[in-house]
């Protein structure tokens with residue numbers, strides 16, 4: 001029997017163009033909506049849970065992403081063979097590939113995400129800034145568009161003041177950024193950044209911004225339907241990162257006041273509207289110690305950390321993505337959105353904290369996930385599962401929530417203490433150390449937090465595995 005409230009559907013079958021926990025998350029949302037699922041998988045993922053739990057599965061190629069999950073041609077072929085109505089791209093892989101979204105549109109397959117035009121616009125980080133600035137959203141002072149040469153960079157840097165940061169227009173997520181403190185280093189870093197950007201993205205265009213020191217990274221979740229309604233679902237504080245990889249995300253941010261949340265939420269909606277945005281998206285801001293906030297970029301996909309917003313607001317974001325792609329109106333207004341819970345997510349990576357977070361793939365012996373009141377685990381791991389070495393090292397997310405931040409923190413520590421993953425190294429002991437660290441507990445973490453944490457914390461304190469059971 002199919003139990004669902006999704007009757008008048010255009011979308012009856014979805015291809016999931018991803019792997020791991022997000023593929024499983026999408027299978028689960030589809031099942032509750034009464035939608036059939038088609039998994040695609042690489043040769044390394046035949047034993048993966050998303051393959052086993054989907055209604056159908058097609059192998060699309062070799063283990064490497066470039067031979068499977070990044071092969072738009074094979075995924076569209078699988079979609080045709082499987083006769084699906086829509087493709088959910090998840091995050092990473094093809095999720096922010098404007099060409100792939102356009103190909104889906106051209107093949108009459110709904111891309112569960114924004115229009116290709118919006119992806120393209122926001123994919124150029126300099127165009128993105130210009131676009132939102134026209135909608136009166138505050139951006140970081142810097143160059144108007146890409147830099148022509150180092151002399152132009154120096155002229156702008158002298159005007160706005162050092163330090164400055166050079167970013168690739170095709171970058172994002174922290175890749176290819178260079179910081180300069182004076183004219184001499186800026187001239188050098190300008191050329192280094194250009195070369196790096198050319199190599200990494202095939203696009204050497206770079207732009208310049210004032211460097212904001214020790215900011216908080218705070219992002220707003222947006223939902224926009226195809227009938228012109230755009231709302232926000234509050235923010236996620238993602239300040240706890242290591243080498244541009246987020247480790248912990250929470251909502252609400254312990255730093256924002258209700259007034260600042262309201263103002264930034266309105267700015268986030270203006271930014272999304274300026275991109276004619278549809279579906280789920282994220283507006284990223286940097287916030288300095290004084291509470292000045294600046295738009296930096298937009299992510300045109302569902303994000304890893306979406307569950308903290310789901311647990312804080314009670315709204316299923318993956319279902320809303322599918323309903324929006326199906327042409328439906330958002331079933332709520334901004335005034336219906338309330339933030340009744342505090343939620344904290346810890347990313348569980350197969351990495352060895354004692355070896356500078358080197359990947360730790362291999363076979364999981366015993367796997368026991370925590371549960372109980374206010375605990376959610378999004379993971380594709382199980383006892384006997386082998387983590388392949390070809391993909392990113394995230395094997396799960398622990399999301400703990402409750403009526404206050406203090407409860408969410410205590411619950412996170414409790415759940416981490418129960419979590420058993422034998423046979424590989426994980427970030428669980430690191431998360432236990434952070435959940436009991438006074439600076440984090442007081443809500444004072446900025447993007448400088450992790451570096452400071454490692455400088456003052458003996459490694460025994462974040463490498464000790466759970467020994468109970």
Ligand code: MV4
Nearest residue numbers: 140165172173174209210211212217241296447
């Ligand atoms: C910045 C910044 C300071 N000033 N931009 C990193 C992720 C990407 N989305 C944007 N990022 C940053 N952009 C300006 N104008 C600081 C970061 C940043 C960061 C920079 C260096 C080392 C660690 C960092 C962690 C989070 C954010």
